[in-house]
Amino acid sequence: MSVNVLIAEDEQNIAESLRFILEQAGCDVRHALDGEEALKEARISTPDVLILDVMLPSLNGFDVLKTIRSDSDLTDIAVLILTAKGQSHDRKTADTLGADAFVTKPFSNSEIVAEVLRLGAKS
Amino acid sequence: MAKLTPLRRLKDIAAIAPIFGFLLLIPPVIGLFATEATVFGAPLVLVYLFAIWLALILIAAILSQRLSQAERDDPK
Amino acid sequence: MSSLNVVILAALGYAVVLFLVAFISDRSTRSGWLSSPLVYTLSISVYCTSWTFYGAVGSAARNGLEFATIYIGPTLVFLGFYSVLRKLLRIRRENNITSIADFISSRYGKSDLIAATVTIIAVFGAAPYIALQLKAITTSFQVIGGSSDTVGSAPITALWVAAGLALFTIIFGTRSIDANERHYGVVAAIAVEAIVKLVALIGVGLVAVYHVADGPQDIFNRITETMPPPEEGFGVRWIGLILLSGTAVLCLPRQFQVTVVENVNERHLFTAAWLFPLYLFLMSLFILPIAAVGATTLPPGSNPDMFVLTMPLAAGRDDIALLAFLGGFSSATSMVIVSCIALSTMISNHIVMPLTLRRTAGLSVDGDVRGLLLKSRRIAICGILFVGFLYLEFGPQSAGLASIGLVAFLGVAQVLPALLGALFWPRANRRGAMLGLSIGFAIWTYTLLLPGLLADAKWWQQIAQVGPFGIEALRPDALFGLTSLDPLMHAFFWSISANVFFFVLGSLSRDLNPLEQLQSTLFVDAFRSGSEGGQRLVGRAASADTLFDLAQRVMGANQAYGIFRNYAQAHNQKAEFPVPDDAFINHLERRMASSVGAASARAMISRVAGGERISLDELVEIADETARLMEYSTRIEQKSREIEETASKLKSANERLVQIDAQKDEFLSQVSHELRTPMTSIRSFSEILAQNDRIDDDKSRYFMDIIHDESVRLTRLLDEILDIGAVERGDDFPVTLIDPMVALKRAVDACRGLAASAKVTIIEHHTDQPAVTLANQDRLTQVFINIISNAIKYNDAVKPEIEIETTIITGTFLTSVSDNGSGVSEHDATLIFDKFSRGSKPTNEKGAGLGLAISRTIARKFGGDVVLARASQTGAKFNITLPIASEDHNQTNRDDTLYTKPLAESV
Structure with missing residues (x-):
């Protein structure tokens, strides 16, 4: 069975590369351009894994994560935080809010695919 | 306020001394001695006048000597 | 009887000795004994004139102890030397005072009117006084030389004496005009004369006590016998005379001259304080004995004013009589010499000089002032002596020696209120001094001087009896009905009371002008x-x-x-x-x-x-002291305030450093984020391309295009980051005077291609006024390009156009760039000038969001600014302002340091 992945990322090019490598790995991939859209999409498709960029327009990644963890319908989604900032306090915030994985940009394709598959298998 | 220095005290004395001398040498004080009485044959008031006068000179000498000393000790 | 020749020879010989002493002393200035406290003290004894020498005995014979008051006053003043005299000396030294008139005028705002008034008072007081000395000398000549026929006529003698004194005074008294150069010769001669006076009087006294009488006991008996009853004589007059003599020893021009002006060393005063009273004491010691012996041995009707001479003559002691004659001669001559010096200085400085200055008003001081001064002093000396001589010949003959002296005392006493005010009352001012002096002087003249001078004039006798114009209340000897006092005390009371009253009233009636205030402080403090x-x-x-x-x-x-x-x-x-x-x-x-x-x-x-x-x-x-203390405490306060200020400045500097450090972290984090974003795409797609051989050509070409675009974006980003650093440091663009229109035209030209491809119309309205601004041509062009290209790029109108307008408003060159797009949202308006911010509008353009931040920073470096003037939905409008250059170039150095803008919001 394939892993359902939702990508929340405002940078078109990055989202496109992620979609390509994840589909190659056999995942079912959806894409949202900002935070609110990501939440809406999550409620509709209940993905196994959410790849969540922190710097999102309208609602940032951490706010999205907070909402997901407090919503019983969504709380089971595995969340992978993707950030370009990569500072230690970001990682700490992600942990506290209940992120399942943390990957900094630029990432290695194989690493992020492995991480997504690991999270997908768990759920 | 600062303690009274020797100079300060002497200054005050030097300022008061002439007034004190003046009062001794004018009526009514001098009037007390203007009588028929004599001292060794000299009229009392004459002796009184010259004695006070000499005393004032002595005071002036002592004051000036002390003030001069105090000024040296108390360089302002 | 000593022969006339011996007397004349003795007098001439003595005069020659005095000339020699003066001459030698003048040559050996400042050496040894001449500047000793002893000589200083002896010179002060110029106080004892022939009035004292002859007149005191006369006074004692008539009024008993009263003569002593004339010496007790000075004794008390010198006893209190530390408060008054010492201050006088200090002020004289620091202000180079030349006379008592100078002292008073200097204190009251350097007023020449006051100086002249004091001079006139002094001259009026001195003329009869000098006449008195001449009279004493001629009379003593007649007495010791025999009858007046054998001596020759008195006027001739007086004239000769006056001429001799004038010569001496001119030779030794007017060699220099500088008060700092003491008259050593004169002072030395006077010291010698002081000793002669004392020795002579004591000599006569000893003759009286031991030669004529039988020792002290006999003297006391004679005194008791001849003296008026002791109960009399200690009344108002006694007190008044002590006060008057105390005043005179301070205010007489000659006393001021020797005590204050000729003083070489302030410390000499410490000796004079007791030595001068002792001198006076010794001078007084034998006055009563001589008077008593004279009164009891000489024939009735003998002139008591000449007892000093006639008593030893009668006793057959011609040698002592000759000594006494020389003593009297000394008393008279020393007084005349010093008075002439003091008065001539005052006349030349305070009458002649101001008149000369006034005559040459408007012009610079020309001619030989020194020569003029010396000449006027010499003429003044001759004039004073001549007036004295005239007074002696034609003045009233009735007055006794003592009364003439006291008239003079009261005359100069009019200076006392102004003098004491000068020393101790900070508020005393010129008006008060002038009023007090002139009113006191007028009353003295009317109540004492004129009655003496005009005693023989019929019209004056008329006034004295019924008052002027028949007004009884204005009778000169009974002003406002005051008849209980003798004429001297009457004049004393009215003149000094009025003087003090008007002095105080005048001083309180107005504030001190700045110069008076300054002098007041210098004197009082x-x-x-x-x-x-x-x-x-x-x-x-x-x-x-x-x-x-x-x-x-x-x-x-x-x-x-x-x-x-x-x-x-x-x-x-x-x-x-x-x-x-x-x-x-x-x-x-x-x-x-x-x-x-x-x-x-x-x-x-x-x-x-x-x-x-x-x-x-x-x-x-x-x-005053209060003000000074207040100023002191204000300074301390200010100091502590400065320290506090420094501390708080340090604190805020420290806070700012912390803030800048945080901003730097934030900036680096932003930079890192901005760099990582394109890098992520590049890395990811290049991995995809490297790891997948089976991707079709179209796809791989598409991926490679993305890699290329992101690389370009990365490069531009790096350029902008470097650029904003350079702009904020301001290190690579020197400013010069340029025409902003040139930069604007270049920018518009550069943007035409972009506008054409975006189909945007550019409309321009320009001012025709020329303007220059201090800026850098290339950087200013960059600012214009940035704003104009933004207006083109973000214009989403159907028929897009932008409008560029230039105007000059009050020293500012204003460029507005407006578009007809959908404007800038309220939210964006607050952010667009921050670094790394981009409008939320979708755009193809992928800059780092540094453009507006850079433009604003550049404009501010030039003293101008870039602001969003309109953010409405009908289009955005940006204003670029630049100050029009004037002489003041400082404006351009506005110091915008790195990281001044908070970056927090720039998400």
């Missing part, structure tokens, strides 16, 4: 302010040459040159003449004051250097 004291408050300017020209006319070329040279050396100035700053001009004025008096010196300096400009604010600072 003489021991507190430093020698240069308040002088620093006076500001004047003149060239050194002009000042030298003036100084050498007053003091002679040599002395003037010395003053200039010494001052320059003392202040380590290399030039021959010192820099003519305020300090030097004040120094020079004070040096000149020692020659011509404060008022004339000030008037002369003012001619060449302008009047003093005394700052009232500064004056208040030194006005």
